[in-house]
Amino acid sequence: MTAIEIRDVSKSYGAVQVMSNVSMEIAQGEFIVFVGPSGCGKSTLLRMIAGLEEITGGEIAINNRIVNDDPASKRGVAMVFQSYALYPHMTVEENMTFSLKLAGTKKAERMERVNNAASMLQLSSYLKRRPKELSGGQRQRVAIGRAIVRDAGIFLFDEPLSNLDAALRVSTRVEIAKLKHRLADTTMIYVTHDQTEAMTLADRIVVLNKGSVEQIGTPEELYNHPSNKFIAGFIGSPAMNMLPCTFTVQEDGITAQTGDGANCDAVFKQIDSTGNLTSGTLGVRPEDLQVCNADEALISGKVDVVEYLGDISLVHLSIDDGSTVQVKMVGPKRLADGSEVHLKAPAARIYAFDADGKALKNLMNGTDNEH
Amino acid sequence: MNKQRKNSIVARLWTDRWIYIFLLPTVALIGTFTVYPVVASVWYSLLDWNGFGDPGAFIGLDNYRDLWNDPLFWNSFKNTLVFLVFAVPLRVGLALVLAVILNGVFPFVRLFRTGIFLPVVTTAAIVGVVMRYILDPTGGPINFAILETGIVDQPVNFLGSASLALYSAVGIWVWKWLGITVIYWMAALQTIPRDVYEAAELDGANAVQKFFRVTLPILTPFTLIITLITVIEATNVFDLMLTLTGGGPFYSTEVIDIFVYRHAFTSNIPRLGYASAAAIFFAAAVTLVAAVQIFLVTRIRKWRKL
Numbered sequence A: 001m002t003a004i005e006i007r008d009v010s011k012s013y014g015a016v017q018v019m020s021n022v023s024m025e026i027a028q029g030e031f032i033v034f035v036g037p038s039g040c041g042k043s044t045l046l047r048m049i050a051g052l053e054e055i056t057g058g059e060i061a062i063n064n065r066i067v068n069d070d071p072a073s074k075r076g077v078a079m080v081f082q083s084y085a086l087y088p089h090m091t092v093e094e095n096m097t098f099s100l101k102l103a104g105t106k107k108a109e110r111m112e113r114v115n116n117a118a119s120m121l122q123l124s125s126y127l128k129r130r131p132k133e134l135s136g137g138q139r140q141r142v143a144i145g146r147a148i149v150r151d152a153g154i155f156l157f158d159e160p161l162s163n164l165d166a167a168l169r170v171s172t173r174v175e176i177a178k179l180k181h182r183l184a185d186t187t188m189i190y191v192t193h194d195q196t197e198a199m200t201l202a203d204r205i206v207v208l209n210k211g212s213v214e215q216i217g218t219p220e221e222l223y224n225h226p227s228n229k230f231i232a233g234f235i236g237s238p239a240m241n242m243l244p245c246t247f248t249v250q251e252d253g254i255t256a257q258t259g260d261g262a263n264c265d266a267v268f269k270q271i272d273s274t275g276n277l278t279s280g281t282l283g284v285r286p287e288d289l290q291v292c293n294a295d296e297a298l299i300s301g302k303v304d305v306v307e308y309l310g311d312i313s314l315v316h317l318s319i320d321d322g323s324t325v326q327v328k329m330v331g332p333k334r335l336a337d338g339s340e341v342h343l344k345a346p347a348a349r350i351y352a353f354d355a356d357g358k359a360l361k362n363l364m365n366g367t368d369n370e371h
Numbered sequence B: 001m002n003k004q005r006k007n008s009i010v011a012r013l014w015t016d017r018w019i020y021i022f023l024l025p026t027v028a029l030i031g032t033f034t035v036y037p038v039v040a041s042v043w044y045s046l047l048d049w050n051g052f053g054d055p056g057a058f059i060g061l062d063n064y065r066d067l068w069n070d071p072l073f074w075n076s077f078k079n080t081l082v083f084l085v086f087a088v089p090l091r092v093g094l095a096l097v098l099a100v101i102l103n104g105v106f107p108f109v110r111l112f113r114t115g116i117f118l119p120v121v122t123t124a125a126i127v128g129v130v131m132r133y134i135l136d137p138t139g140g141p142i143n144f145a146i147l148e149t150g151i152v153d154q155p156v157n158f159l160g161s162a163s164l165a166l167y168s169a170v171g172i173w174v175w176k177w178l179g180i181t182v183i184y185w186m187a188a189l190q191t192i193p194r195d196v197y198e199a200a201e202l203d204g205a206n207a208v209q210k211f212f213r214v215t216l217p218i219l220t221p222f223t224l225i226i227t228l229i230t231v232i233e234a235t236n237v238f239d240l241m242l243t244l245t246g247g248g249p250f251y252s253t254e255v256i257d258i259f260v261y262r263h264a265f266t267s268n269i270p271r272l273g274y275a276s277a278a279a280i281f282f283a284a285a286v287t288l289v290a291a292v293q294i295f296l297v298t299r300i301r302k303w304r305k306l
């Protein structure tokens, strides 16, 4: 069942257009994550769904009802703000029950719902405290509790973890993942900058860039089959290595060449355009590269820096044309600075993009390429 | 040990001696024009002295006893209280409503803000004189206007009627000083983050509920302070009242400041000692009110843990 439908939505502030033609369908119970660079319009889109921002073009429907003109309070959405937005003069309990009081819910039911939410979020012993007397993580849980108590069909989160320190962010992320399972019927939309949050929490990720949708898909789809160079560079950390290349169009597919003597076994096909294809970009993820002999190398470079991260080492190489390449290697690596390293990647794990950044289909990469 | 400490204080004073030299002009000015007059008033209030020539005889608390038995003193005390009771809530409340409105975004909002602030920068004495013309029953524009509309069939003697004059003065004072309180409130409103309102909106609060259940409670500490400031300001309306009504008619607008002034400078037999006693007595009363208010502020703050 479709919970939210966004049809051709755009947004302008005066003459400045900040979103254009955004469309998507979100099923009930889905956990959707909006990611994208700063200023791409994630918050704006979320706030348009919430009813806090006017929709200047297109339509948003919630449960098949167009809500463009409905006030925020009538849309059945609850929102968790980055800054928590708790009422400073109310206790935790009052914060969580404010909406119920306004709606005239009986005290017994209010208490029951608060106690449920509080035990779900381990807030039971803080109910009489005011926000001032809570830690950041506790405040954020109260903000989430406020949404749970509302029993809204749709939860919106705008970077809820970005004010927390790294450890707390991880544990609260796990809490949210648990919440998602417990409230399986609740549709959740979650805005974040953080890739890990996006990859771990999302049923589907929406990547936004400059006010429009770049790609919508499951984390696996975005990681394995980015539809363009932007997504390829955006999803995955460290980012995919990009190498300029030239293409040769042959009968049985397109091959790519990056430089003298470089080996690229992959064969590609243009997905739907048949335009003239001469040059573009090859992409290889740092985790797909392996050390090899000089004669089978796809990339050769000199070691700049080795960053040892415990389980892996991140090796930065500079290659002849002046660009840099990053490689993830398992365990500690002792590589002398300036030493020559040759790398290859499985043909199926090589990506290619045309001059406009559009992905080519890798013919070595089995059937799961279709999406 | 003790000696050492003393030495170090002396040494520290000596190292910082430049600071004290720079403080000197301020200390001298405050001493001459604030501290000395206060101390002198306390002393004068114990004298039977007309303010001219040699200080008069020391009469202990006699001035205070006379004051206690002076119906005109209690009249002015009452007038100041009535003034406070009407003017303070009116100014504080009206200013809050205006601040909430002017905090919004609508055309000409800057013009309105300026308009409300304009009387604040006008000298009170000038406001008093001008208002006498504007409210004049024979030919003042206000009376002209309300006679035209037909609400009344007789001109209203705003400042000349003993039952009305004090309330007219309240109105003029509130209008004159409203702008400054609006500014205080607007600053206070800035401290409430926008997303708290957005959260309230999503929680289903309408504009009135947002005001009474979110804005007002969050502003409580500001409300207390702004009220305290306004109370103190409302006890000091000498310039406006003197030019507006001079305390009349029939002492109906004679607030404490005017009472003191009359006895000290304008009556046939000036009594500076007596006037000082009135001023000191009233100052003590205001201090008491302020102390109670401050006590309440800290109590409420502690209780609300703000």
Ligand SMILES: Nc1ncnc2c1ncn2[C@@H]1O[C@H](COP(=O)(O)OP(=O)(O)OP(=O)(O)O)[C@@H](O)[C@H]1O
Binding pocket: A013, A016, A018, A036, A037, A038, A039, A040, A041, A042, A043, A044, A045, A193
């Ligand atoms: N009130 C406004 N007036 C004009 N432009 C605005 C306004 N609010 C946002 N914008 C613009 O809209 C665009 C999208 O803003 P938005 O806050 O949605 O970005 P975001 O993706 O949430 O960024 P971030 O990750 O930094 O929070 C930005 O380019 C921003 O400058």
Ligand SMILES: [Mg+2]
Binding pocket: A042, A043, A044
């Ligand atoms: Mg944002």
